Amino acid sequence: MGFYETAHALGHQVNAGMWGQFNKEDVRRSLRKEQLDEHDLQVLLSPAAGDCLEEMARQARSLTRSHFGHVMQLFTPMYLADFCINHCTYCSFSSIYDFPRKKLSPEEVRREAEAIAATGIRHILILTGESRTESPVSYLKECVRILKEFFSSVSIEVNPLSEGEYKELKEAGVDGLTLYQEVYHEETYSKLHVKGPKKIYRNRLDAPERGCRAGFRVVNIGALLGMYDWRQEAFFTAMHARYLQDKYPECEIGLSAPRFRPFLGEYDSGHIVTDRALVQIILAYRLFLPRAGITLSTREPSALRDRLIHLGVTKMSAGVSTEVGGHTQQGGTPQFEISDGRSVHEISEMLKANSLQPVYKDWDMLDAGIY
């Protein structure tokens, strides 16, 4: 049984009408508990909890500081290729858009790596559009081989792969997997993913678990907030994380809370996620999963990012370009527009000004052959 069945069973109790049944007393009761269960998670995502954000924030901050200290891990994404065979209604890389597609050659990967490593960053996340012909596992492996010379940790954010393929990548030196479900609500998922293999909901939903089984050290999941009712989406994301945490205790499960950003096409889901709602989601994630890493991307504007660093976030991207080769070349198509364009140095200075230590290196994959 995978998370699909679990989610299905949970789905019976979660509906749009249920959130109003909780009151402030329920919130306080949940906040007093040591171990929160799914009921508490619902309480923390409810409108009643929306009126208790300050209390939640205080507890979330102290949990984060005691478990993670005054440090913030920094990483940078590197876009390797923007070829994609899917049509997702919310993305600029969708196959229906006609623009000159790019894929980095090994020399270009090396140049990008040099440019990023020069900023001090030692953790990198590589991304591609979804195309098994343009960016197959063999291509990823070749890139990882180059990147390992510059970075102590390499993670991937690519199309869902089989357990065997994840194992191959792990052997090649990849230690983290990021894979967003985008939308947990199955019907909405099917509407937004019009064409291509990404349409297969379950293949995506089960992929993080395949990653855990393949032995990645870190598996990061998330819902793209703004596509469907955020309370439900956040609920299923956190339950998915808990499911993986319980089943694969050796794997570090992380969460992201990306909000939908403007892109090349036009798409309006009608599900706005306000700053207030985003804060509530991050707090609920922290309280429900005290030890999970929480990643904050540059999708969020600098001013908001500077506030969120105190509320549960433990990892941030910095010095980001969402274009292929964007660190050394001009003129690519960004996957989406970023909001926080600050350099690694600027983000580090901001963190220091907030009494947080930027951490560039937090793990090293040691080569068994050498030691």
Place this chain on the structure above:
Amino acid sequence: MSDPFVIGGRSLSSRLFIGTGKYSRNTLIPEVVEASGSEVITVALRRVDPNSNDNIISHIPDSMTLLPNTSGARTAEEAVRIARLAKASGLGNWVKIEVINDQKYLLPDNAETIRATEILAAEGFVVLPYMSPDLSAALRMQKAGAAAVMPLGSPIGTNRGLKTLELLRILIAEVELPVIVDAGIGRPSEAAEAMELGAAAVLLNTAIATARDPLLMASAFRDAVAAGRKAYLAGLGPVEETASASSPLTGFLG
């Protein structure tokens, strides 16, 4: 009274070990060292980046004994590789073995830790294994050549104090090696309690790093550890459930 504390052939005057993680800036480290009076400091090798201009090692005073830890390791093999790398990079031959396979509570894996202890002790490392307080595991680590055992007081980073008190008591009584209580100590009073119990030393990081004033807290722990040790050496008076008469009850027997 002389009270030598020797580990790995090194004689230490402070029984407080400290950490380097979780600080808001690395430049706090030398100040905390000073305030705590500590002589042993742990550093996570996974965080050491020799190519960075803010390398954590450069903030540690030369007088300190470095205790590189294998945090991040999930198997004995990984811990062994990290320890060897630390030695090869000139960080000395002490190592705190930390093998954690549970990312939810960060509880140590004693079985893997024993395996790593066997390998590294045989290679001449001064091995200090971080462990869940389990007597048979501690005895195996002792047999494997550990220089001390480091049972947890409560899960790492929780500041909950000595939740494992009964088990620590047993370890202190049964294990011949120094028992260093590591993890969970949140207050100076708890550090003092561990020392009163007979712990050889305590190791802590979160309680100092996340205090409002880390330097003041470091000196509070310095005092508490010293006080606890003194009390242990002095021999605590027996605890009586009911008040005992000051003149003996059988005095009339002459």
